[in-house]
Amino acid sequence: MTTHEAILDAALARITAGYVYPEKTAAIEAAIRGRLAEGAYEGVPEQELCEQVTRDLQAVCPDKHLRLLWSEEPQSMDEEPESVARERFAQYARANNYGVRRVEQLDGNIGYLDLRMIAPAELGGPAFAAAMQLLAPTEALIIDLRQCAGGAPEGVQLWCSYLFANDEVHLNDIYERKTDSIRQYWTLGHLAAPRYLDRRVVVLTSGFTFSGGEELAYNLKALKRGTLVGETTRGGAHPTARIPVAPHVMVTVPTARSINPVTGTNWEGVGVEPDVKVPAEDALETALNLLR
Numbered sequence: 001m002t003t004h005e006a007i008l009d010a011a012l013a014r015i016t017a018g019y020v021y022p023e024k025t026a027a028i029e030a031a032i033r034g035r036l037a038e039g040a041y042e043g044v045p046e047q048e049l050c051e052q053v054t055r056d057l058q059a060v061c062p063d064k065h066l067r068l069l070w071s072e073e074p075q076s077m078d079e080e081p082e083s084v085a086r087e088r089f090a091q092y093a094r095a096n097n098y099g100v101r102r103v104e105q106l107d108g109n110i111g112y113l114d115l116r117m118i119a120p121a122e123l124g125g126p127a128f129a130a131a132m133q134l135l136a137p138t139e140a141l142i143i144d145l146r147q148c149a150g151g152a153p154e155g156v157q158l159w160c161s162y163l164f165a166n167d168e169v170h171l172n173d174i175y176e177r178k179t180d181s182i183r184q185y186w187t188l189g190h191l192a193a194p195r196y197l198d199r200r201v202v203v204l205t206s207g208f209t210f211s212g213g214e215e216l217a218y219n220l221k222a223l224k225r226g227t228l229v230g231e232t233t234r235g236g237a238h239p240t241a242r243i244p245v246a247p248h249v250m251v252t253v254p255t256a257r258s259i260n261p262v263t264g265t266n267w268e269g270v271g272v273e274p275d276v277k278v279p280a281e282d283a284l285e286t287a288l289n290l291l292r
Contacts, residue, residue: 007049007249011053011068014253015253018253019177019254020256022177028060032056050069050249063254063269066254068251069242070248071248071249071250075247090123094123098127099116100113100124100127100130102114103134109139110140110141111138111141111142112144113131113144115143115145115216116149118148119152128193131193132191132194132196136193138199139199140200140291142201142203142288143216144284145217148213150236151212153185156185156215157171157172158188160187160219161188162191162196163197163220165197167187171223172215172219172260173260174259175257200227201227203226204230204287205232205272205274205280207231207234209230210234213233214234214235214237221275222260227275227276228272229274229287231279232270233272238255238256240252240255241255
């Protein structure tokens with residue numbers, strides 16, 4: 001067996017065992033093994049292999065979280081203890097200020113919040129509260145998700161909670177294949193800073209906005225709590241596991257899916273469509289014009 005065959009065997013085994021749509025795994029396996037038999041991956045460097053296999057995976061199953069990823073730095077093939085993974089991510093979140101890049105009062109007393117990631121609530125809660133405390137006196141709010149690469153559902157839940165009056169708003173559900181269960185996400189009753197109520201909210205999006213950033217935009221749009229301005233987002237709605245299958249290669253396997261209680265579906269593969277479509281670089285000025 002070649003190295004490439006071993007990588008694909010390991011990746012397909014993980015997809016078959018964990019993918020949130022088990023009925024699609026046979027077609028995925030047939031497509032990748034068919035391409036392997038054709039010699040499509042023969043002699044291809046590992047980084048290019050990851051790119052080719054990702055294209056082939058998404059051709060048969062257009063799920064943007066279903067990928068092979070190449071890492072320049074070698075990874076341990078031993079299963080990482082959960083405590084180590086949590087601490088590594090906590091360090092990353094701290095180094096990125098829990099996703100809060102900028103909080104500002106713009107002219108006209110308009111609040112501006114630039115989010116680059118959605119940190120888990122248990123890590124980012126104090127930073128979220130500090131941001132919302134600073135924004136509390138403003139008369140309208142712009143949430144900039146144009147460079148938001150994703151994040152945690154509990155973080156999305158906390159951010160959304162600041163924009164609703166109580167704990168009675170159903171935000172999202174997530175179905176998990178492993179447990180065959182659905183977890184509901186509702187707004188929270190207790191918050192560490194004032195709620196932002198009875199004022200307009202505009203959300204900026206781009207073609208880069210992904211995953212948890214998309215959920216925040218989608219929730220606010222579905223609940224008519226925010227006006228979306230910018231570009232249609234990338235379209236990744238499935239919580240995902242990352243599993244090493246070779247020292248430089250990992251497979252990402254969507255293990256769960258979002259189900260919005262208002263729409264009954266999610267943004268997977270189609271993205272979140274803005275209410276006002278403009279190029280991402282024009283979204284902030286457009287938002288300001290809407291609010292003035």
